[in-house]
Amino acid sequence: xxxxxxxxxxxxxxxxxxxxxxxxxxxxxxxxxxxxxxxxxxxxxxxxxxxxxxxxxxxxxxxxxxxxxxxxxxxxxxxxxxxxxxxxxxxxxxxxxxxxxxxxxxxxxxxxxxxxxxxxxxxxxxxxxxxxxxxxxxxxxxxxxxxxxxxxxxxxxxxxxxxxxxxxxxxxxxxxxxxxxxxxxxxxxxxxxxxxxxxxxxxxxxxxxxxxxxxxxxxxxxxxxxxxxxxxxxxxxxxxxxxxxxxxxxxxxxxxxxxxxxxxxxxxxxxxxxxxxxxxxxxxxxxxxxxxxxxxxxxxxxxxxxxxxxxxxxxxxxxxxxxxxxxxxxxxxxxxxxxxxxxxxxxxxxxxxxxxxxxxxxxxxxxxxxxxxxxxxxxxxxxxxxxxxxxxxxxxxxxxxx
Numbered sequence: 596x597x598x599x600x601x602x603x604x605x606x607x608x609x610x611x612x613x614x615x616x617x618x619x620x621x622x623x624x625x626x627x628x629x630x631x632x633x634x635x636x637x638x639x640x641x642x643x644x645x646x647x648x649x650x651x652x653x654x655x656x657x658x659x660x661x662x663x664x665x666x667x668x669x670x671x672x673x674x675x676x677x678x679x680x681x682x683x684x685x686x687x688x689x690x691x692x693x694x695x696x697x698x699x700x701x702x703x704x705x706x707x708x709x710x711x712x713x714x715x716x717x718x719x720x721x722x723x724x725x726x727x728x729x730x731x732x733x734x735x736x737x738x739x740x741x742x743x744x745x746x747x748x749x750x751x752x753x754x755x756x757x758x759x760x761x762x763x764x765x766x767x768x769x770x771x772x773x774x775x776x777x778x779x780x781x782x783x784x785x786x787x788x789x790x791x792x793x794x795x796x797x798x799x800x801x802x803x804x805x806x807x808x809x810x811x812x813x814x815x816x817x818x819x820x821x822x823x824x825x826x827x828x829x830x831x832x833x834x835x836x837x838x839x840x841x842x843x844x845x846x847x848x849x850x851x852x853x854x855x856x857x858x859x860x861x862x863x864x865x866x867x868x869x870x871x872x873x874x875x876x877x878x879x880x881x882x883x884x885x886x887x888x889x890x891x892x893x894x895x896x897x898x899x900x901x902x903x904x905x906x907x908x909x910x911x912x913x914x915x916x917x918x919x920x921x922x923x924x925x926x927x928x929x930x931x932x933x934x935x936x937x938x939x940x941x942x943x944x945x946x947x948x949x950x951x952x953x954x955x956x957x958x959x960x961x962x963x964x965x966x967x968x969x970x971x972x973x974x975x976x977x978x979x980x981x982x983x984x985x986x987x988x989x990x991x992x993x994x995x996x997x
Contacts, residue, residue, distance in 0.1 A: 599753075600758055600802065601645055601646065603750050604799055604802070605642060607796060607820065608645070608819065609638050609641065611819070611826065611860060612634070613634055613638070613724050614719060614721070614724040615720075615723075615859055615863045616630070616633060618697070618719050619863060619866070620633060621700065621703060621723075627731065630730075662764075662767075662771065663753065666752065666756075666771040667752075667753070670781060671749070674748070677782045678741065678785040679786070680737065681787075682741075682785075682787030686740070687787075688713065689712075689714050689717065690717075690722055690740075690787060690788055691735075691740055692706075692713055693713070694721075694722035694723075694725035694726045694740070695726075695729075696726075697723055698725075698726040698729040704871065707871055710873060715872060716874065716875045717789070717828065718831070718864060718867065719863075720789065721788075721792055721827065725740050725743065741785065741787065744784060744785050744791060747791050748781070748791050751791070751798060751973045752770070752774040754795075754799065754802060755770055755973070755977050756771055758977075759981065762985055763983070763984040766980055767980070767984070770976060773976060774976075777910075777972075779910075779965065780969065780972060783969045789827050789828050791969070793834070793970050797820070797973075797974055798973045799816075800817050800821050800824065800835075801974050801977060803820060807845070811852065814845070814852040815852045815853075815855045818846075818852065818854075819856035819859075819860065820856075821834075821838055821839065822835070822856065822859070825861065825864050830967065830970065833945075834970075837941050886951070888952075889950060894950055898946060898950070898960065901964050902964060902968070905968055909968070910968060913975055913976070917975070920935070932978060932982065938975055941971060
């Protein structure tokens with residue numbers, strides 16, 4: 596793995612580490628002057644572990660770095676024009692509100708009383724990170740979540756670029772152009788909601804797993820990022836379970852390394868879900884009526900039409916790539932890349948969530964379909980760019996003979 600990629604992965608692991616340790620140390624009511632040194636020590640340990648086999652990278656070509664720098668400036672400039680001051684509705688009504696609660700060492704549990712619209716069952720990776728920095732700064736400021744989200748958003752194209760530019764600078768540059776021209780990616784990136792963080796962690800899991808055949812320690816990182824997906828959003832639990840299911844033999848065979856990586860985020864999630872959070876409304880409000888939705892074909896048509904409208908408006912290039920690639924596989928009578936099948940399975944899982952939703956379907960689709968597709972957009976770009984750049988794309992799937 597490129598040392599540049601390791602630095603990006605460290606940012607993701609660092610954010611996850613901060614959020615988990617802050618939340619777990621908040622429960623016994625420890626003051627911030629104790630929490631901060633513990634987190635700093637953990638970050639130093641994590642950095643040393645991630646770079647224990649560090650070898651100096653080959654000198655980066657100035658043109659490669661110039662292309663990346665120009666692309667990041669263009670994305671950041673666009674973000675400045677697309678951002679809402681306080682983020683989108685979910686940002687100030689849910690995620691930043693949760694951060695305000697968690698920044699209070701005494702009354703933070705009051706967030707679980709706000710059941711009407713604030714969704715206190717949502718995992719805490721994003722608000723706990725903001726809360727920690729808020730306490731360090733002595734108070735909440737809107738610049739804090741905005742800066743964090745811009746950082747996470749930029750990490751996505753940078754990680755893909757650093758994985759590709761030595762294989763094919765042309766493909767890597769075209770990938771950057773795709774992100775620059777996708778206003779939905781940038782808008783969601785600065786929306787101050789957790790979807791971009793989930794997209795980053797899920798992408799990182801894919802990247803790490805592609806190195807697991809040669810470096811089995813990468814299974815630890817893959818598992819850690821899957822755990823962070825779970826700790827970020829409820830949808831992350833679905834994404835992680837699908838990923839594990841697709842690579843079940845690898846994960847069973849390497850169960851010790853899997854446990855090393857996933858243990859801490861899983862502990863935090865279980866403490867949160869079992870000890871404090873109310874039941875998720877999509878689960879608790881299931882009934883015989885919602886299960887009857889499975890035979891309501893009009894729902895399938897409505898969901899499909901909504902998704903295709905969103906895809907045609909914001910992700911048309913990716914749609915054409917997927918369709919052409921599937922046709923190519925059909926003509927060649929070969930199975931598609933397992934990673935693409937994994938992504939399509941995640942989409943199918945999201946589709947079924949809408950089928951069983953107790954919410955007004957039109958409203959549910961309008962408020963969330965674009966965000967769910969945004970979560971899977973970076974890994975889709977990565978899979979296709981990785982293939983076009985000439986990479987094998989087999990990753991750790993060959994770790995065990997199937």
